[in-house]
Amino acid sequence: MQALTFYASDDKLENRGNVAQAKYTGKAINQAACDIAAEVAREGGALVAGGISQTPTYLSGKGKAAVQEEFRKQVKVFADNKVDFLICEYFEHVEEIIWAIEVCRESGLTVAATMCIGPEGDLHGVSAAECAVQMAKAGASVVGINCHFDPQTVLEAIKLMKEGLEKEGLKVYLMAQPLAFHTPDANKQGFIDLPEFPFALEPRICTRWDIHKYAREAYNLGVRYIGGCCGFEPYHVRAIAEELAVERGKLPAASEKHDPWGEGLKMHTKPWVRARSRRDFWANINPASGRPFSASLSKPDGWGVTAGDRDLIQKKDKTSEEELKTLFSRQFC
Numbered sequence: 001m002q003a004l005t006f007y008a009s010d011d012k013l014e015n016r017g018n019v020a021q022a023k024y025t026g027k028a029i030n031q032a033a034c035d036i037a038a039e040v041a042r043e044g045g046a047l048v049a050g051g052i053s054q055t056p057t058y059l060s061g062k063g064k065a066a067v068q069e070e071f072r073k074q075v076k077v078f079a080d081n082k083v084d085f086l087i088c089e090y091f092e093h094v095e096e097i098i099w100a101i102e103v104c105r106e107s108g109l110t111v112a113a114t115m116c117i118g119p120e121g122d123l124h125g126v127s128a129a130e131c132a133v134q135m136a137k138a139g140a141s142v143v144g145i146n147c148h149f150d151p152q153t154v155l156e157a158i159k160l161m162k163e164g165l166e167k168e169g170l171k172v173y174l175m176a177q178p179l180a181f182h183t184p185d186a187n188k189q190g191f192i193d194l195p196e197f198p199f200a201l202e203p204r205i206c207t208r209w210d211i212h213k214y215a216r217e218a219y220n221l222g223v224r225y226i227g228g229c230c231g232f233e234p235y236h237v238r239a240i241a242e243e244l245a246v247e248r249g250k251l252p253a254a255s256e257k258h259d260p261w262g263e264g265l266k267m268h269t270k271p272w273v274r275a276r277s278r279r280d281f282w283a284n285i286n287p288a289s290g291r292p293f294s295a296s297l298s299k300p301d302g303w304g305v306t307a308g309d310r311d312l313i314q315k316k317d318k319t320s321e322e323e324l325k326t327l328f329s330r331q332f333c
Helices: 012-017 026-044 064-080 094-105 128-138 151-167 208-221 234-243 253-257 260-267 279-283 321-330
Strands: 049-052 085-091 110-115 142-146 173-177
Touching: 026 049, 026 064, 049 064, 049 094, 064 094, 085 094, 094 110, 094 128, 110 128, 110 173, 128 142, 128 151, 142 151, 151 173, 151 208, 208 234, 208 279, 234 253, 260 279
Parallel strands: 049 085, 085 110, 110 142, 142 173
Antiparallel strands: none
């Protein structure tokens, strides 16, 4: 059970007009997240993890000491709450996640580390394979990818990571938490560059059958921490557990009211619907969008800015109307 501490560093909670730091404080927010996660974990005997992610301080180029200080404030809360392990997730630059792993290792807890990158590697040009190697050498016991890309793309990148790790003789576990959105048209920065991000992504949603396929391919690749990120719904998570029921030795509790692969359709009144009560139908379906003249692909934004660029320097003040006008003038729809 992961505490909901994504982007909950102090600098993020006061960035660009965010009042959460002043109103609640990062410490209180992270503490509340730990309390909730521990309470839910007790219901099923689950492990509890605390998580940290990339920071505005890094994007603003303030240096290693300042970035690691942001991480330490969060990790202290997790250590005080005796979480079982730590997760460094959603990092676009391997340099920053290495700094994060170093801070997490100070706690003595096991560290899992995932970057939001694809097969092209991080945003400073470090390959996916090299990112995995650096994370492992920094002390992460689990490495992989979360967010920004769909299951197929994430597994392509993890395959590269695995090859890099094997070449260096490094033995760590692999972790995958992709989007539940199809992103074949995303560029190096993933779905955040798609014009549909974040409020019109629903037409891209993966079916539960897509996730069955992802879970099987991930397992066959050697991934053992298999989950999901943005777009994943409970039925997607159940699909992972059902696909790997034999390997796990059990079905999830949610399967008590669910017949896998459309088995429940055998009771349908319409014969053509009953004919769909089989795995080979759903495993091979090519679903339509139902949107006449809808485009199959989008043209992603390509502003080409990342950490080190002036445009990514962050601040506490709200984005001004003048700044927005400048951004709008650069946005092509």
